[in-house]
Amino acid sequence: MSTDVEPAGVVDDESFFRTLVEHGSDAIISIDADSTILFANRSVERVFGYEPAELVGEPLTVVMPERFQAAHHAAIAEYVETGERTLDWNDVELPGEHKDGHEVQLSITFEEHRYDGKRVFSGIMRDVTDRVERERKLERQNEQLERFAGILSHDLRDPLNTARAQVALAKNADDPTEYLDELERVHDRMGELIEDVLTLTKQGQTVGEPEPVSPRAVAEEAWQTVGSGDATLSVEDVGVVQADRERLRSLFENLLGNAVHHGGDCVTVEVGPLPADDGFYVEDDGPGIPAEDREDVFDYGFTTDDGGTGFGLNIVESIADAHGWEVTVAESEAGGARFEFAGVRLGADDE
Known part of the structure; x- marks a missing residue:
């Protein structure tokens, strides 16, 4: 009887993990010490818009906003020469550049390994654009609330106090009508403030x-x-x-x-x-x-x-x-x- 049949549940480890890397939800890009892309998994298409084959052989800067490219080359060169990292390698948040030119917010974990005697660097990249946008929206809302608090505590209080003072003077005046013009001006001012606050409330940072x-x-x-x-x-x-x-x-x-x-x-x-x-x-x-x-x-x-x-x-x-x-x-x-x-x-x- 043959004993070459694999027991149930046993898989080819190399094939299994290759499949995980190739089809995982996170984009993975590997580069050499010169920042030339050696490998890109299928998820790079979802994150960056490129087919994996389009990236292999290209410089990593093709998926990097121009303003970060010089800093990237300097950091890689320093690390290869000294072994000192200039940034944290775990869950670093940086923007990438999509094929169509828009930026993608990424959470990146970097790894280093050797392959065929060469140093290889891999970035495991997760698209966190939606989370970052939610955080920014919340931050804008908080800023807006602080503005409204300032309006209530100062901008509206001052004309309101002025109006009260004019009313008090009018009550004790022989001719109270002389204070009506100032009261009208103060009320107009308050109306302008309220209209602008309503505009900010309705529009804010949304369209x-x-x-x-x-x-x-x-x-x-x-x-x-x-x-x-x-x-x-x-x-x-x-x-x-x-x-x-x-x-x-x-x-x-x-x-x-x-x-x-x-x-x-x-x-x-x-x-x-x-x-x-x-x-x-x-x-x-x-x-x-x-x-x-x-x-x-x-x-x-x-x-x-x-x-x-x-x-x-x-x-x-x-x-x-x-x-x-x-x-x-x-x-x-x-x-x-x-x-x-x-x-x-x-x-x-x-x-």
Whole structure:
């Protein structure tokens, strides 16, 4: 009787573990000391968008954002030469770069082993993008709650105290009507604060389902609300963007209204595309924003106007962030303010 049959439950260990590595849920990439990819399992396609065969023989930097590439090469070179690690090898959170260019948040564990007498380094990578985004959303919500607490404890308390003082003076005055104008001003101020708080509450860092939207059309709609006197709006062919139309309108209303408020009734505001169709700009020929204030203008509560709430540009930044755009402020050619929105990806305007 033959004794060559394997007992039930016994498997080929090498085949079994090769299957685990090849088809596991985590992406695994192995490189040599020169950072050339030697092996990639099937899960790299799910995480990075590449077929494994597309990566083998390529430098590891093909799945790495450019800003980390120099640091990676320096760290590998130092470790190979000295054996000293410049970072923890267990559960390191770093971004990778997908085949289509977007970044993927990863939790990475590194291993070193020898194969055919050569040093081989492997990264076991888990896509944690969803968890990181949830954490960021929670952090933004906490920041928003702190802002609201500040509004309740200070921004609304001050005008409320002023209103109470005016009422007390009116009660003891021969002609209480002289205090009505000040009370009206205080109540208007409180109304502005409440409206801006409601805007932040409704919009915050969230947007609805993006759709193809014409910034030109939305800017012209917003101008109908905030335009004033002899102020002029000039809109170049910007194309279309993927955006929440209502949030984009609020963005333009805040920017255009800000330009009219600070630039006066005769201000000229221009909207146009950035080079290489990477986004759009909004600029004016008003007094501009001093260079020393440009890093602070998007901060909650920052204002150079005694009557301002300091929420407008913070709302603009929040809406841009929610769309994945980057907003910066500079000086226009006319010396006014220029706001640039990058990373927007403009398309042809069919409207």
